[in-house]
Amino acid sequence: MELKIGECSISLLQGDITRVPADAIVNAANSELRGGGGVDGAIHQAGGPSLMMELNRIRPHGGCPTGSAVVTKAGALPAKYVIHAVGPVWRGGGYDEARLLSSAYAASLRLASEKKAAKVSFPSISTGAYGYPLDKAAPIALRAVYSFLRDAKSSVREVVFVLFDRQTYRAYEDALEALEGA
Numbered sequence: 001m002e003l004k005i006g007e008c009s010i011s012l013l014q015g016d017i018t019r020v021p022a023d024a025i026v027n028a029a030n031s032e033l034r035g036g037g038g039v040d041g042a043i044h045q046a047g048g049p050s051l052m053m054e055l056n057r058i059r060p061h062g063g064c065p066t067g068s069a070v071v072t073k074a075g076a077l078p079a080k081y082v083i084h085a086v087g088p089v090w091r092g093g094g095y096d097e098a099r100l101l102s103s104a105y106a107a108s109l110r111l112a113s114e115k116k117a118a119k120v121s122f123p124s125i126s127t128g129a130y131g132y133p134l135d136k137a138a139p140i141a142l143r144a145v146y147s148f149l150r151d152a153k154s155s156v157r158e159v160v161f162v163l164f165d166r167q168t169y170r171a172y173e174d175a176l177e178a179l180e181g182a
C-alpha cells in the first residue's frame with residue numbers, strides 16, 4: 001500500500017526492517033542508547049558492534065531526550081545510516097506522548113535529510129515494549145511523515161514503514177487509508 005505526496009511516497013511493508021535496503025534505517029531506541037530488545041536488539045545484532053561503538057562516542061550527556069534522535073553509520077545493515085530515535089513510553093496519554101511520538105518521526109526525517117538520504121525506513125516506534133496503543137500511534141506516525149514530506153524541502157523521497165507483525169501492519173493500513181481519504 002502506498003500514498004503519493006508530490007514526488008514522494010509513503011508505503012507499508014510487513015517484515016523485518018534489518019532486511020530491507022534503505023539509505024537510512026530508523027531504530028526505536030531508548031534514551032540511554034545502550035541497546036535493548038525488540039527492533040533495537042535486531043538492529044544492533046544485524047548491524048554489528050560498530051553501531052554501539054559509535055553510540056558510545058556520541059551519546060549525549062544524560063542520554064538522548066525523548067522525541068529526538070541521533071545518527072550513526074549502519075555497519076553490516078543494508079543501509080548507510082541508522083537513525084536512533086527515542087519514542088515516548090505510553091503513560092495513559094496525558095503526558096505529552098502524542099507530541100513526543102510525532103517529534104521522534106520528524107527529528108528522524110530531519111537527520112535523514114541532513115545525510116541526504118532518499119529512502120528511509122521506519123519501524124512502529126513506541127508500540128512494542130513502550131506500550132503505545134497501535135490505533136493511536138499509527139495515525140500519529142503517518143501524519144508526522146506526511147506533514148514532513150509535504151512541507152519540508154528535503155532529500156527524502158521514499159518512506160517505508162516496515163511493520164513486523166500482521167496486527168501492526170493492519171493498524172497502519174487503516175490509518176493510511178484514513179489519511180488518504182482526509
Ligand code: ADP
Pocket residue numbers: 015016017018028029037038039040042087123124125126127128129130131132162163164165168
Ligand atoms: P518500543 O520500545 O519503541 O516500543 P519495540 O522494539 O519494543 O520498541 O517495538 C516497536 C515495534 O517494532 C513493535 O511493533 C515490534 O513488533 C517491532 N519490531 C520488532 N522487531 C522488529 C524488526 N526486526 N523489524 C521491524 N519491526 C520490529
